[in-house]
Amino acid sequence: MITKLEKLLKTTSKIYVIDNVKSLEKTGLSKDEINYVKQQNKQHKLTCFEFNRFAYTDFVVILDDAKTENANLEQARISGKNMHSRLSKLKFSTIQLIDECFKPAMCLAFAEGLCLSNYQFTKYQTKPKHLQLNIQMVSKKLSASEIETLNLHCDAVYFCKDLINEPHNFQTAVQFSKTLANQAKTLGVNVTVFDKKQIETLKMGGLLGVNKGSANPPTFTVLEWKPKLIKNSKPIVLVGKGLVFDTGGMNLKTDNFMNDMKSDMAGGATVAATIFALAKTKSKHHVIALIPATDNRPGENAMVPGDVITMRSGKTVEVVNTDAEGRLILADALDYAKLYKPQLVIDTATLTGSAARALGKHGIVAMQKNAETYFSTLQKSGENVCERIVEFPLWDDYAEELKSEIADIKNCGSAYAGAITAGKFLTEFTDYPYIHLDIAGVAFNTTAYKYFGSQASGFGVRLLLKFFEELRNQQLN
Numbered sequence: 001m002i003t004k005l006e007k008l009l010k011t012t013s014k015i016y017v018i019d020n021v022k023s024l025e026k027t028g029l030s031k032d033e034i035n036y037v038k039q040q041n042k043q044h045k046l047t048c049f050e051f052n053r054f055a056y057t058d059f060v061v062i063l064d065d066a067k068t069e070n071a072n073l074e075q076a077r078i079s080g081k082n083m084h085s086r087l088s089k090l091k092f093s094t095i096q097l098i099d100e101c102f103k104p105a106m107c108l109a110f111a112e113g114l115c116l117s118n119y120q121f122t123k124y125q126t127k128p129k130h131l132q133l134n135i136q137m138v139s140k141k142l143s144a145s146e147i148e149t150l151n152l153h154c155d156a157v158y159f160c161k162d163l164i165n166e167p168h169n170f171q172t173a174v175q176f177s178k179t180l181a182n183q184a185k186t187l188g189v190n191v192t193v194f195d196k197k198q199i200e201t202l203k204m205g206g207l208l209g210v211n212k213g214s215a216n217p218p219t220f221t222v223l224e225w226k227p228k229l230i231k232n233s234k235p236i237v238l239v240g241k242g243l244v245f246d247t248g249g250m251n252l253k254t255d256n257f258m259n260d261m262k263s264d265m266a267g268g269a270t271v272a273a274t275i276f277a278l279a280k281t282k283s284k285h286h287v288i289a290l291i292p293a294t295d296n297r298p299g300e301n302a303m304v305p306g307d308v309i310t311m312r313s314g315k316t317v318e319v320v321n322t323d324a325e326g327r328l329i330l331a332d333a334l335d336y337a338k339l340y341k342p343q344l345v346i347d348t349a350t351l352t353g354s355a356a357r358a359l360g361k362h363g364i365v366a367m368q369k370n371a372e373t374y375f376s377t378l379q380k381s382g383e384n385v386c387e388r389i390v391e392f393p394l395w396d397d398y399a400e401e402l403k404s405e406i407a408d409i410k411n412c413g414s415a416y417a418g419a420i421t422a423g424k425f426l427t428e429f430t431d432y433p434y435i436h437l438d439i440a441g442v443a444f445n446t447t448a449y450k451y452f453g454s455q456a457s458g459f460g461v462r463l464l465l466k467f468f469e470e471l472r473n474q475q476l477n
Contacts, residue, residue, distance in 0.1 A: 001151045002111055002135045004144050005096065012136075014096040015059040015083060017107045023100040027060055037062075048083065057090075059083070063106050073109040074386040080113025081451040084133065093131050099139035108142060108150060111135070115154045116451040116458075121165040152280050153465055157458035159183070160266075160273035164444065164456030168245040168262050173293035176244055176265065177219040180272050180291070184223055187279040194220040202312060202336070204292070206328035209309040209319070211294040213249055213302025218294035220333070221268075223275050224287075231284040231472070234343035238275065238464070239333045241326045241349035242268035242293030249296045249322030250304045259446075263456060264326070266443035267349035268293060270460040277465055285468055288340060292329040296322070308407045312336060313429050318407035326351050327425050328411060334429040344374050346435045347426070348460050354418030356441035361449055363388040364437050364460070367423040371433035377474065378435060381466035387459055389437065398424045 008014060016027040021041060024034045033051060040046040041062055051058040061083060064075045087095060097114070099107040114135060122128040137147060163171075163179065171179075177193045184191035196217040199207055204220065211218040221242075226235075243264035247253060253261070268291040275289045303309070307319045309328070313335040317328065326349050337345050355365035364382070366389040368375040375391065382388045398421050401413030409428060413421035423436045442459040445452060452459060 001154065002097070002115055002137050002147055004147045005136050005138045008096055008098055008138045011056055012094060012096050013057045013059070013092060014098050015061055016098045016100055017061050017063065017110050019063045019065070019101040019103055019106045021062065023102070024060070026100045027098075028058070029060065047079070048086070061110070063101070063110065070383050070386065072106060073384070076106045076109035077113030077116070077386070077451055080110040080115075081117045083110075084114050084117035087133060088130055091131060092133060094134040094136065097135060097137040099137065099142060101141075104139065104141035107139060108146065111137060111147075112150055112154065113451045115150070116157060117453065119158055119161060119453060121162060121455065124167075149281065152277055153462055156273045156277035156465065157461050159276065160269045160458040160461050161456040163269035163272070164263050164266050164458075166262070168295065171244050171262070172216045173219045173242065173244050173295065174217060176242060176268070176293050177221045177291075180221050180223065183272075183276055187276055189275060189279050190224040190226065192222040194222075202332075203310070204312045204332035204336075205309045206311050206317070206332040207292045207294060209303050209307070210249070210296050210325045210328055213297040213299030214295050215297070215299065216295060218292070221289075221291040221293065223272065223289040223291070225275050225279045225283065226286050227282065227284050229284050230286045232286055232343050235286040235288050235340050237337045237340055237342040237345045238271035238287065238289045239330060239337060239345060239347035240268035240271035240289065240291045241265065241330055241347070241351065242291045243296060243326055243329070243350075244293060245295040246323070246325065247295075247297055249325060250298050250302050251321050251323040252298055253323065260444045263444040264350050265293065266439060266456065266460075267347065270348045270439070270458075270464070273458070273461045274464040277461070278468060283468060283472075285471065287468075288342075290333040290337060292333045294329065296325045311429070315409060315428065316407040318404040318410045320410050321412050324412040324422070327422050330426060331429040334426060334434075338431060342432050344371060344433045344435070345430065346378075346437065346464070348437045348439055350440045350443050351438045352419045352422050352440055354422075355438035358419060359390060359441050361442055361445060363390050364439055364442060364463075365390060365392055365419045366438070367392050367394050367420070367436045369394060369427050369430060369434045371435050374433060375435055377470050378463070378467050381470050382463050385462040385466050387442075387463040389463070392420050392423070394420070394424055394427060
């Protein structure tokens with residue numbers, strides 16, 4: 001995390017962050033050094049410079065000027081990531097960040113990239129591979145509250161990534177819910193965890209059906225942040241898929257498609273991290289998170305293709321593919337959300353390979369029903385933090401693919417437009433303004449990608465937190 005200092009410490013290594021070469025005069029460099037930086041920047045487009053002072057090192061980073069404000073911010077984050085890589089190789093443990101930008105948001109974005117790149121999951125390492133970088137910031141333009149908000153957002157991403165990176169031999173559905181409950185109690189977030197018997201009472205046939213092949217019971221976790229002064233008269237409900245491991249069930253995944261399936265609960269981790277961050281910032285929004293959790297195994301009682309299950313809503317579903325299980329547990333949670341008469345419901349889920357193939361690791365496949373204004377705000381938020389969303393259609397034509405001859409609906413359609421038919425399936429269980437986010441392509445990286453790193457990315461947390469910030473500013477209630 002980042003500590004704010006009132007003044008720089010002269011004998012500690014420093015990064016001077018500037019967004020214009022005119023600021024070089026403020027860096028303490030000599031006249032010859034300034035001329036060198038200007039020459040190399042102009043002729044060779046170099047943007048990072050290192051000056052060894054023997055007792056310490058001075059770095060100067062010139063942030064690139066991109067085409068748009070949002071592109072500028074993203075370039076600054078990437079510069080922060082690149083600097084973190086450089087400092088790691090040099091084995092730095094402490095660095096001062098000196099803000100000499102004309103636009104303070106640029107330095108804040110640089111600090112964000114540096115901080116997000118600082119994440120490590122070392123729980124199972126006997127000897128951690130890298131030093132944790134101690135980041136200290138000196139800025140006359142950025143307030144302590146702005147830096148603290150950045151810390152809280154980065155901490156939320158860390159928490160999300162920690163949850164996703166946990167191996168399944170530790171993180172069963174029960175353990176997942178315990179972790180969430182323990183965190184909730186420290187933050188004043190109300191928490192209820194329904195066990196298998198209670199889930200049976202709730203008649204959640206989708207969650208129970210997926211769990212039939214597992215040796216471990218399912219859970220359904222309800223987190224509620226309800227401040228004393230509430231901004232929204234109706235709650236906003238976040239629903240997250242909590243598949244703690246997905247083998248595909250009887251439609252068993254092949255080849256290496258199972259390798260990263262501990263991350264199939266990334267949607268649940270995202271909404272949990274978001275509501276906890278809102279609690280830490282004392283948000284005035286009334287927010288509820290619903291997280292159905294189980295693993296999907298081909299056990300002796302597992303669902304098989306052709307089975308018909310009855311959902312919480314009463315709708316019957318013909319299961320034609322047991323690897324299309326996420327929508328079954330989400331559907332029960334979406335129906336449960338009706339109890340709150342919500343202002344808006346947003347679900348996040350690693351739902352389809354189709355979404356991953358469509359956008360890869362660069363964006364979220366999204367759909368909306370009766371939520372145009374909210375969706376526009378969410379898109380704007382995504383552009384700002386570079387966790388972008390692309391709207392796919394929910395045309396009625398796609399419902400044709402979900403028709404069943406023996407039940408009300410099938411759980412998936414053909415091999416085409418799979419992300420859309422999955423979203424169309426979910427809308428069958430909603431009667432409120434609704435946004436669906438398929439994060440299958442962005443939740444987990446097999447190789448390092450920008451400041452998201454490798455393994456869990458935490459993608460979606462910053463998007464949702466920025467969305468709530470925009471709601472507060474625009475008063476969309």
